[in-house]
Amino acid sequence: MIKLQEALEILKKDENFHEVAFKKDYYYNWEEDFDFDQLSYDSRNTSASTLFFAKGLNFKAEYLEDLAAPFYVSEIDYEVDIPAVIVSNVKRAMSLLAQAFYDYPQNELKILALTGTKGKTTSAYFAKSILDEMNGQKTALLSTAETTLDGKNFFKSELTTPESLDLLKMMRQAVDNGMTHLVMEVSSQAYKTERVYAINFDVGVFLNISPDHIGPIEHPTLEDYFYCKRQLLHHSGYFVANSEMTHFNIIKQELETLGIPHAFYGKNSENQIVDSQAHDFTTKGLVNGHFDIRLLGKFNQENALATALATQHLGASIAQIKAGLAKAVVPGRMEMLATKDGARVYVDYAHNGISLKNLVSVVEPHHSGKIVLVLGATGNKGESRRKDFGQVIEEHQRLEVILTQDDSNHEDPKTIADEIASYVTRPCDFEADRAQAIRLAIQRVHDKDDAVIIAGKGADKFQLVNDERVPYPGDRAVAERYL
Numbered sequence: 371m372i373k374l375q376e377a378l379e380i381l382k383k384d385e386n387f388h389e390v391a392f393k394k395d396y397y398y399n400w401e402e403d404f405d406f407d408q409l410s411y412d413s414r415n416t417s418a419s420t421l422f423f424a425k426g427l428n429f430k431a432e433y434l435e436d437l438a439a440p441f442y443v444s445e446i447d448y449e450v451d452i453p454a455v456i457v458s459n460v461k462r463a464m465s466l467l468a469q470a471f472y473d474y475p476q477n478e479l480k481i482l483a484l485t486g487t488k489g490k491t492t493s494a495y496f497a498k499s500i501l502d503e504m505n506g507q508k509t510a511l512l513s514t515a516e517t518t519l520d521g522k523n524f525f526k527s528e529l530t531t532p533e534s535l536d537l538l539k540m541m542r543q544a545v546d547n548g549m550t551h552l553v554m555e556v557s558s559q560a561y562k563t564e565r566v567y568a569i570n571f572d573v574g575v576f577l578n579i580s581p582d583h584i585g586p587i588e589h590p591t592l593e594d595y596f597y598c599k600r601q602l603l604h605h606s607g608y609f610v611a612n613s614e615m616t617h618f619n620i621i622k623q624e625l626e627t628l629g630i631p632h633a634f635y636g637k638n639s640e641n642q643i644v645d646s647q648a649h650d651f652t653t654k655g656l657v658n659g660h661f662d663i664r665l666l667g668k669f670n671q672e673n674a675l676a677t678a679l680a681t682q683h684l685g686a687s688i689a690q691i692k693a694g695l696a697k698a699v700v701p702g703r704m705e706m707l708a709t710k711d712g713a714r715v716y717v718d719y720a721h722n723g724i725s726l727k728n729l730v731s732v733v734e735p736h737h738s739g740k741i742v743l744v745l746g747a748t749g750n751k752g753e754s755r756r757k758d759f760g761q762v763i764e765e766h767q768r769l770e771v772i773l774t775q776d777d778s779n780h781e782d783p784k785t786i787a788d789e790i791a792s793y794v795t796r797p798c799d800f801e802a803d804r805a806q807a808i809r810l811a812i813q814r815v816h817d818k819d820d821a822v823i824i825a826g827k828g829a830d831k832f833q834l835v836n837d838e839r840v841p842y843p844g845d846r847a848v849a850e851r852y853l
């Protein structure tokens with residue numbers, strides 16, 4: 371519930387309010403009050419008591435023509451028959467009003483927020499697993515892979531970090547469901563588009579930064595991408611950061627200048643991994659101990675150390691961290707299957723150059739025989755990944771490659787594949803049907819020295835084609851058919 375007068379006060383206080391515009395006149399004060407029992411940014415989902423937000427690149431004035439809602443909030447006066455609350459920034463207005471509407475649920479949860487180019491989802495699952503040990507399964511999760519607001523029902527969200535109206539609603543549901551903690555991924559886009567405007571987190575974690583998400587609909591430059599991610603630091607009560615990441619210096623400067631309590635991990639910091647084996651590792655520093663982990667790869671051990679530091683700050687003991695990490699599995703991240711002859715099949719979400727390189731480097735030492743890679747690249751976004759993939763394939767001459775479809779959207783998968791292959795000096799095969807590509811790859815491996823790597827979609831159960839999510843069983847489910 372929110373009253374019109376309360377909403378106007380909030381917007382004025384934030385210096386976001388211009389005026390109420392109605393029938394070509396402007397009002398600083400609007401005399402009547404009104405009770406709203408719904409907030410919405412979709413005209414198709416409004417009623418006579420909805421406060422509607424007109425926002426977005428693809429918003430059309432015609433959506434306001436038959437609107438059921440009595441008021442709308444907007445940066446533009448569309449001069450329709452209902453009063454418009456005109457603001458400088460509609461997405462900031464959405465976040466602030468949603469916080470008030472849902473009665474500030476963020477204050478009733480301990481929130482751990484993760485950002486970074488790679489490892490957010492993995493670390494989110496590690497953190498949830500540890501916190502669940504501590505609070506008896508009362509950790510809500512908002513991640514790219516899955517969302518849960520009660521710890522029992524899981525669903526896939528459209529966005530990694532939801533629009534503020536959805537985010538605050540989900541936080542309120544989590545509180546109502548008895549959740550005490552929330553682990554969430556905060557994407558750079560969330561800051562760029564004000565989805566988390568004026569929301570503070572108990573702990574923030576910054577895992578790493580590398581060029582990604584740079585393109586027409588995301589960030590214009592790496593600088594902008596990095597700046598957006600760094601906003602998490604300004605909204606965290608305690609911050610954990612990787613001392614080995616590129617441009618670490620500015621993170622250190624910012625934290626120290628702003629006086630934000632923090633812990634660093636990695637080389638030249640007090641928190642380090644001192645011994646690393648395939649399935650376990652030892653740390654020293656604030657988190658001191660020996661930990662078992664189900665996911666291969668040193669980078670996953672780094673993700674684990676980051677989340678151990680963050681959850682420790684929220685009260686987790688070393689025993690709870692150990693138990694949580696030992697149990698944690700992450701859908702579509704480094705899932706390992708075996709064929710009846712013992713060859714291994716790795717399903718992993720690696721869908722940019724750096725994570726593909728890491729994935730291949732983790733798998734290679736365990737397999738002296740044949741390694742077949744099944745891979746595609748997305749259409750109409752992340753175009754630079756094609757060159758990066760080609761270069762990784764070129765650097766790893768042992769890989770036999772079957773290029774295929776991966777969310778090709780409006781582009782032709784063959785054209786995308788040809789672009790990847792143009793950076794490779796040996797032939798790559800092409801099979802447009804991803805399930806067939808997986809079948810062909812599995813047919814080519816014979817024993818435990820051999821492996822198939824299926825990279826890109828992880829646990830996703832759709833293919834994005836012409837803006838539609840076409841159902842797809844998922845890489846693991848497809849691979850299981852042919853083992």
Ligand SMILES: CC(=O)N[C@H]1[C@@H](OP(=O)(O)OP(=O)(O)OC[C@H]2O[C@@H](n3ccc(=O)[nH]c3=O)[C@H](O)[C@@H]2O)O[C@H](CO)[C@@H](O)[C@@H]1O[C@H](C)C(=O)N[C@@H](C)C(=O)N[C@H](CCC(=O)O)C(=O)O
Pocket residue numbers: 411412413414425426427428429430433528529530531532533557558559560563583587588
């Ligand atoms: C830049 C941005 O924030 N984009 C998101 C945003 O779009 P937008 O605000 O520009 O809105 P729009 O899609 O142009 O639509 C216009 C508005 O008209 C409304 N509408 C539409 C039809 C109608 O009849 N009536 C009506 O009112 C719609 O509800 C919408 O509010 O709001 C939409 C939902 O309301 C999102 O689908 C969209 O995500 C875009 C497409 C997207 O995929 N973004 C990616 C890049 C993203 O944010 N990714 C990050 C993860 C990155 C990472 O992995 O690190 C994420 O957090 O998910």
Ligand SMILES: Nc1ncnc2c1ncn2[C@@H]1O[C@H](COP(=O)(O)OP(=O)(O)OP(=O)(O)O)[C@@H](O)[C@H]1O
Pocket residue numbers: 486487488489490491492493514577578669670672673703704718719720721724725726728729
């Ligand atoms: N710390 C890390 N450094 C480098 N690569 C990593 C790291 N953690 C995970 N990866 C790789 O990146 C891939 C994506 O991991 P994950 O889904 O956890 O990251 P994410 O940040 O949520 O990714 P995205 O934003 O692309 O959805 C994994 O499949 C793994 O191969």
